[in-house]
Amino acid sequence: MLRVLITVVLLAAVAACSSVPPPPPPPPRGTTEPAPPPPRRAFIGDIRTKEFHREGCPDLENVDISYQRLLEDPGEAADEKFAPCKRCRPYEGW
Ligand SMILES: [Zn+2]
Numbered sequence: 001m002l003r004v005l006i007t008v009v010l011l012a013a014v015a016a017c018s019s020v021p022p023p024p025p026p027p028p029r030g031t032t033e034p035a036p037p038p039p040r041r042a043f044i045g046d047i048r049t050k051e052f053h054r055e056g057c058p059d060l061e062n063v064d065i066s067y068q069r070l071l072e073d074p075g076e077a078a079d080e081k082f083a084p085c086k087r088c089r090p091y092e093g094w
Helices: 002-019 058-062 074-079
Strands: 043-046 050-055 068-071
Touching: 043 058, 043 074, 050 058, 068 074
Parallel strands: none
Antiparallel strands: 043 050, 043 068
16 A cells, blocks of 8 residues: 555656746847858949949839849959949949
């Protein structure tokens, strides 16, 4: 009888232990993660005006996507005879 009682107590203890929720995961700490690499700078050439712009130049808002050409760098723009936009000045800071 005593053995049965001990077994019951042990089972109850195991059940109690297993019902304890796991500890919450540590809060995410974004500061410890490496910062994502900065977006690669791209240049957009307007094949109609033969001007090229920085990505996001307001002048590009009026340029249909079919007239836009992605350029890897100002050197490629120069090879393609694109002139730098006077508004966003894509050569500066390159
Ligand atoms: Zn521009």
